[in-house]
Amino acid sequence: MSRAWVFGDDLDTDQIVPGRYAPFMVGQDKFHTYAFCDARPGFAKEVRPGDVLVGGENFGCGSSREYAVAALKKHGIGGIVAKNFARIFFRNCINLGIPVLESAEALAVVHDGDAVTLDLALGLLRAPAGEARLRPLAPFAQEILAAGGVVAYLREHGDFPPVV
């Protein structure tokens, strides 16, 4: 079981890690401790590996800064489920090995603090009030995620997964 952290629409990268706490400002070992420090004080202390973020439209919009995703990775976020994602954030998540899944109904089913199960194989997010179906990822992205990210995949295979 993992905990769901629920956010709204247009969650931008500055809310995930404010620019003033960028790695080059506070250090590579600290920046993740500022995750959601303005938007959700206490997050960095309470979050546990495997927890799931749930959001609305345009999740991760704003800058191309990868450290927003890197901070979530450091906390061991098990996956992000949202209505849809900003494009650079989406790529950054796949590249760093965080499953990003679109779901039209997750926000309606999942409440903040719910104990949830993210079932990637069945494409479901289970919550006490019901289940949210997840749009399946392209096999290409699934392969990169299975390897733990694009760097791990390329180190192992030397090239991108085949595209269909």
Next chain:
Amino acid sequence: MPKTLAEKILSRVAARDAKAGDLVIAPVSRVMVHDSVIDAVIAGLRDLGKERVWNTTKVAVFVDHAAPAPTPVVADSHRVLREWVRAQGIATFYDAGEGVCHQIMVEEGYCEPGTVIVGSDSHSNSYGAVGAFGAGMGATDVAVALALGRTWLRVPESIKVTFTGRPRRGVTMKDAIMRVVREIGTDGARYACVEFHGAGSLPQGDRITLAGMTTEMGAKAGIVVATPEAPDWLYPDRGAAYANEVTVDLSTLEPQIAVPPRVDQVVDVSAAVGQPVDVVFLGSCTNGRLVDMRQAVAVLRGRRVSPEVRLEVVPSSRRQFEDAMADGTLLALSAAGAVIGSSGCGPCLGRTGGVLAGQEICLSTANRNYRGRMGSPDASIFIGSPYVAAVAALTSVIDDPRPYLEADDEEFDALVARRRLERAGRGAASVRSGDRSRELMVAAARIGVAAEIDD
């Protein structure tokens, strides 16, 4: 199947019949890297086990985001970047003061039309100004592109934006693209390519303004159709399928203002008249070119900026800087009281130059007005054209620039005086040396600028 411009380019580079929604592996013609992500990019290459970039002649590196270095930490990062560039043997390197990566990429011809370019900056969409598929990506994607010379892309759907008519004097393509952002919204072009029709014959600078700002709609790329640089094959097919179509009639377009803190919160200037302004920033990859500076000079007519306002001008590249020096434009701006910064991103992203204090209100010609973008999270940023910026610098309030451009000298001074008076008791008045500016204005006029400038 008839193809959009994005489908045509990606089909060609990936050597397959690609349509919207397909995943392709695309060779890149160039990779652009800048100072603010260099540490993460170098780490990414190391993690990939790659010591060398795939092709040193196809990599362009820039020091522009926090340049010249404002702090010792940034200076160290720049030093690491320079050492890396030297060790790799990358010749296409532009150090601090050369200008904004996007301006140089386009004006120096590093963007091959009809090819894919990966950039470490979200405004890499700008390369669509000359028909290239430029896409901004994160550090790991950039490291992968540097290692392999290829990237993966989902072929985007396209949104067709058509411009008709000609803008009236005092209205620019900045106003036009802000009108489009107003229509489409900050996420209305998410994953999509914005295809511009009716803009191919515009000056290159206007096309950079258009393509670069597609980022503010969430777009993956923004490409101008039928530019002079484009090869014959580079056109969208008749009957290509678009996810959305927007038409803007330039002939009835009003100057546009983006109201903080959203880029898509855009109003006609008439709705913002009288809004006090403390700082004016004229610069960025969106509007930091000679033509933008000349538009400002045309408004200023040799007058000093308001004592309530600080005007900062940052040319977008050394070429633009020197052209503006040679024709007296920079002299005219300096004489009007402007701070002239060295070419680069300047305060656009709040890292260097004249960043904003809490409660300060800025009118910027750049592209983003998020909270905290240019300094204090308690500052506010309005976005407008260079004409609007110059009027704000002159009067200390937002106003429609067109009456200023049409007025005779007497009407002009009356207009300025009235607006300054209407701004009640805000801001800290500063005293500037008045006498020397007159000599400088005379000198500027002698080399042919100042009041007679026609944009």
